[in-house]
């Protein structure tokens with residue numbers, strides 16, 4: 133899968149910065165990965181510079197580097213912190229707030245961080261907001277399981293492709309040392325059912341279907357809107 137050029141940069145910035153408004157003094161924060169939440173991280177960095185005290189838990193090396201550059205003090209899940217809020221981007225988010233993540237191959241850590249938080253927020257531009265999910269599902273697998281998992285994905289009706297790196301020959305290697313299979317299922321009628329089937333495949337570390345989003349911050353018709361799970 134190829135990441136498309138950033139045609140919605142303004143919307144990404146608006147949504148990302150708006151979500152930083154949810155941050156309060158003393159919070160422990162999950163810091164997501166990608167070009168939208170990068171704006172959130174930058175904004176939180178400015179709030180820290182103005183005196184706000186927070187601790188961040190990064191979801192990737194990219195998030196870690198951005199947070200360090202922004203001056204946000206970091207901790208890790210090894211310290212067993214209580215995460216008040218996790219903010220992250222998505223590749224697609226449906227109106228029922230199910231999402232697909234992992235376009236940057238970070239979804240495994242992102243899912244662990246999101247599941248550790250009391251409140252999980254997605255920030256997105258208008259192109260991500262859809263009636264129902266159809267984006268290829270990133271599936272992180274142990275390298276040894278690449279072929280088996282691809283076959284099982286085909287048996288589930290999907291079309292698997294091991295993601296290839298752009299700046300090196302061969303597959304993308306995740307922050308966890310694994311491969312990513314982009315599994316295209318077309319329109320996904322039952323995200324929960326598919327999520328369960330993918331998790332059953334031996335060697336699958338994590339798939340990119342997220343069912344625990346509490347709130348969405350998205351730009352629609354030029355305005356930032358928020359939606360909460362009922």
Ligand SMILES: O=C[C@H](O)[C@H](O)[C@H](O)COP(=O)(O)O
Nearest residue numbers: 166167168221234235236238
């Ligand atoms: O693995 C990457 C993450 O799930 C990102 O949050 C997701 O791909 C969205 O990225 P962006 O905000 O750059 O579109």
